[in-house]
Amino acid sequence: MAPVRVLVVDDDPRMRQMVRELLELADYGVVEAVDGADGLAQAAALRPDLILLDLMMPNLDGYTVCRRLKADPATRAIPVIFLTASADRDVNRQATAVGAAACLTKPFDLTDLLAVVKSALQGVTHREEINGG
16 A cells, blocks of 8 residues: 655745655655645645645745645645644634644644644545545
C-alpha cells in the first residue's frame, strides 16, 4: 500500500522543510508547493490524501486556495488543514466556512501536527466507508 501523500503549501521554505521532516518521520509521503497557485496545480495533478495549507501567502491566500479546491469536484473531498501564525480567534470560524477540516497555529509541535493530520485522514476513511469507496 502506498504511503499517505500530504501536499504542503507554504511560501516559507523553512516551514515546508520542517513540516516535511516531521511528516516523513511518521512515514507520510510529502509533496511541496511554493505558493497558492502551485498548490492548486499540484492538488489537481497529484490528488494528495491531505493538504496542509498556509493561510497567509502572497497573491492567493489560503482562504482563496481552499475555496477553489472545494469548488472543484476533483479536489473537493481532499481534507485541508490550515497552518497559520495568526492568533486571531476568528481564523477557525473563517477556515471552517471555506471548507477546512482544521486550523493549526504556528509554531506547533510534532504531536499536535500528527494528531490533526491523523484526525483529518480518519474522517476521509470514514466517509469512503459510508459511501462504499
